Amino acid sequence: MPCTTILVGKRASYDGSTIVARNEDSPGGQFEPKRMAVVEPADQPRTYTATESHLTIGLPDDPMRYSSVPDALPGHGVWAAAGFNEANVGMSATETITSNERVLGADPLVEYVPARGTEGEEGYVPATPGGLGEEDFVTVVLPYVRTAREGVERLGALLERYGTYEMNGIAFSDADEIWWLETVGGHHWIAKRVPDDAYVTMPNQLGIDYFDLADAEGDQVEHMASADLRAWMEANHLNLTMLAPHVVDDALDDICDELADTLFDADDDMLDDLDGFMDDVREGLLAGDIFNPREAFGSHSDSDHVYNTPRAWYMQRFLNPSDGWDGPNASFHPESDDIPWCRVPERKITIEDVKYVLSAHYQGTPFDPYGRDGSAATRGAYRPIGINRNGQLAVLQIRPYCDHAHACVQWMAFGSNPFNALVPLYANVHAMPAYLENTPAVVTTDSFYWANRLIGALADARFHDNSAHIERYREKVGAAGHRMLRETDAEVAGLAPEEVPAALERANARMAELLRRETDDLLGKVLHTTSLAMRNAFSMSDN
Structure with a gap:
C-alpha cells in the first residue's frame, strides 16, 4: 500500500525513546476502514493461510499477545499493520517500495498463479501459491520475536523460504534498537540498524543508500542480509558503485x-x-564491501519525482531547516534522487514533530494544495504525505525510563492526517477501547475511524475556515494524552506486574472517553462552519 514512514533513534528523540511511525494509506480511489485489536495467544492461528497469495504455512505453538491495527471489514485478509508484543518489540509493516527491472529479472517476485482448466480434466494445471506480503507479515512475525534483531532474522528466514510477491520495507523496534528491512526481489533482503542519533524518512521508494556487506556477513553490528546476497549481486551485475x-x-x-x-x-x-x-x-x-542499495536495487523513475522524493524532501526540510532546501542553490530539491536515507536532526524530535511531518501537505511551499502561494499547477504537482486516503497512523514509542509493563505506547490516529489528532494508548492490555476497536461497515459517529473520515471530508471543503478548530482539537487531545501518560505512569509504578494491564485498560478507556467528547465537538463545529458556506445559501432570512 502507499504509505510514509519515519524512524527516530533513541538519541534523536526528545525523551530517549525509540519511535517508529507509519501512515497506512489505501490505494487510489479506495478507503479501507481500520480498527485496533489485541490478539491473545489462544486466538493466534497455528496454521496460517494468506488471502492474497493463498500460501499456507505452519506457525510456532508459543505466540505472545500483541496489539495490531487490522482492516475492519472481513474477507480479504488481516493486514495487521503495526503493534507491540508482550516482549516490548514493535513492528510496522509495510512501506511498499520500488525496485527495477534488473532486480526483478534476477529474482522474480513470487506471485500467485490461479489454476488453469477444470480439475480432473486433461490439461488442468493446479494453482501455485504466492509468497508472503503486507497482509501477512505482522501476523507471522510479531508474536514470536523478543528483540528487533530477532524480528529481522525471523522475517528474513521466511522471505528466503517462501518469497514475497511485492517489494516492502518493514520496521522493528525495541528499547535499544530500530532495524529497517527492505525486500529485494522475490527472496532477497537487506536490513540496516537506524543510528541512535538519527532519523530515517521513507516514502514508497527503496531507501537505504549505504550498506556494508562485510558487516552483514560478519558481526552484523549494523547490517544484515540474505546469506547469498554478495554472490547473487555479482552473478547479476547489480553493484553499480x-x-x-x-x-x-x-x-x-x-x-x-x-x-x-x-x-x-x-x-x-x-x-x-x-x-x-x-x-x-x-x-x-x-x-566491494560497501555499496549503495538505492542505486543497485531501487528506482529513479519520473513517477518517483512526483510521488516519492518530494515527501522525503519535505520531512527533512522540516527537521533540518538550516540546511537550505529552497531556491537554485539548495542542496536538495523535491525531485532529487540523492536525498539521504537518514540524518541527524537539528534538535530532538517529539511525538508532535512526527505527527506534523506525517500530516504534511507541503505547508509553506508553492506545492501546498491548500496554499495561496505558487500556481494551480504547482499546488497539485506532488503527492502529499497527509492525503485524503490516509487510513491510520500508528506511532510506536518505547520509553526507556518506564518499567517494562508500561513502557510501550501506541499513539493512534485514523483518517486523513491534516484533520485528525494522535491519541496515546498503552499496548500492554487485553483489549482496546470500543471507540477505536469497533469499526463497522456502516458510517457511524460511534467509531473513531468514521468520525475522523467525516471530519476530514467536511473540513477539506473549507480548509482555512476550519483549520483553527482542528488545531485546537489536536492540541487539546495531545495535551490530555501526555497528561494521561504522566498520571498513569505514576499510578501503576507500585503495582504488581499482573495488576498493570487492567490499570492500563482503565487509563485507555478514560482517554477514549475524552477523545470521543472532543471528536464529537469538533465534528459539530466543522459541520456548522462548512454548512454556512454551502452554495445554496442566501442572505435574506425569514426570521
Missing part, C-alpha cells in the same frame, strides 16, 4: 566537507576517529 580509486576519494572528500560543516567544534580525538572511519570506508568501497 563506482570503484575507481579517484572516484572513491572524490566521494569521501565530499562526505568530509559535509561533516566538517557540522563538526566545527569537534575535538582532536573525534577528528582522528573520523579519519579512521573514512579509511575504513575507502577500503570497503575498493573491496
Whole structure:
C-alpha cells in the first residue's frame, strides 16, 4: 500500500525513546476502514493461510499477545499493520517500495498463479501459491520475536523460504534498537540498524543508500542480509558503485566537507576517529564491501519525482531547516534522487514533530494544495504525505525510563492526517477501547475511524475556515494524552506486574472517553462552519 514512514533513534528523540511511525494509506480511489485489536495467544492461528497469495504455512505453538491495527471489514485478509508484543518489540509493516527491472529479472517476485482448466480434466494445471506480503507479515512475525534483531532474522528466514510477491520495507523496534528491512526481489533482503542519533524518512521508494556487506556477513553490528546476497549481486551485475580509486576519494572528500560543516567544534580525538572511519570506508568501497542499495536495487523513475522524493524532501526540510532546501542553490530539491536515507536532526524530535511531518501537505511551499502561494499547477504537482486516503497512523514509542509493563505506547490516529489528532494508548492490555476497536461497515459517529473520515471530508471543503478548530482539537487531545501518560505512569509504578494491564485498560478507556467528547465537538463545529458556506445559501432570512 502507499504509505510514509519515519524512524527516530533513541538519541534523536526528545525523551530517549525509540519511535517508529507509519501512515497506512489505501490505494487510489479506495478507503479501507481500520480498527485496533489485541490478539491473545489462544486466538493466534497455528496454521496460517494468506488471502492474497493463498500460501499456507505452519506457525510456532508459543505466540505472545500483541496489539495490531487490522482492516475492519472481513474477507480479504488481516493486514495487521503495526503493534507491540508482550516482549516490548514493535513492528510496522509495510512501506511498499520500488525496485527495477534488473532486480526483478534476477529474482522474480513470487506471485500467485490461479489454476488453469477444470480439475480432473486433461490439461488442468493446479494453482501455485504466492509468497508472503503486507497482509501477512505482522501476523507471522510479531508474536514470536523478543528483540528487533530477532524480528529481522525471523522475517528474513521466511522471505528466503517462501518469497514475497511485492517489494516492502518493514520496521522493528525495541528499547535499544530500530532495524529497517527492505525486500529485494522475490527472496532477497537487506536490513540496516537506524543510528541512535538519527532519523530515517521513507516514502514508497527503496531507501537505504549505504550498506556494508562485510558487516552483514560478519558481526552484523549494523547490517544484515540474505546469506547469498554478495554472490547473487555479482552473478547479476547489480553493484553499480563506482570503484575507481579517484572516484572513491572524490566521494569521501565530499562526505568530509559535509561533516566538517557540522563538526566545527569537534575535538582532536573525534577528528582522528573520523579519519579512521573514512579509511575504513575507502577500503570497503575498493573491496566491494560497501555499496549503495538505492542505486543497485531501487528506482529513479519520473513517477518517483512526483510521488516519492518530494515527501522525503519535505520531512527533512522540516527537521533540518538550516540546511537550505529552497531556491537554485539548495542542496536538495523535491525531485532529487540523492536525498539521504537518514540524518541527524537539528534538535530532538517529539511525538508532535512526527505527527506534523506525517500530516504534511507541503505547508509553506508553492506545492501546498491548500496554499495561496505558487500556481494551480504547482499546488497539485506532488503527492502529499497527509492525503485524503490516509487510513491510520500508528506511532510506536518505547520509553526507556518506564518499567517494562508500561513502557510501550501506541499513539493512534485514523483518517486523513491534516484533520485528525494522535491519541496515546498503552499496548500492554487485553483489549482496546470500543471507540477505536469497533469499526463497522456502516458510517457511524460511534467509531473513531468514521468520525475522523467525516471530519476530514467536511473540513477539506473549507480548509482555512476550519483549520483553527482542528488545531485546537489536536492540541487539546495531545495535551490530555501526555497528561494521561504522566498520571498513569505514576499510578501503576507500585503495582504488581499482573495488576498493570487492567490499570492500563482503565487509563485507555478514560482517554477514549475524552477523545470521543472532543471528536464529537469538533465534528459539530466543522459541520456548522462548512454548512454556512454551502452554495445554496442566501442572505435574506425569514426570521
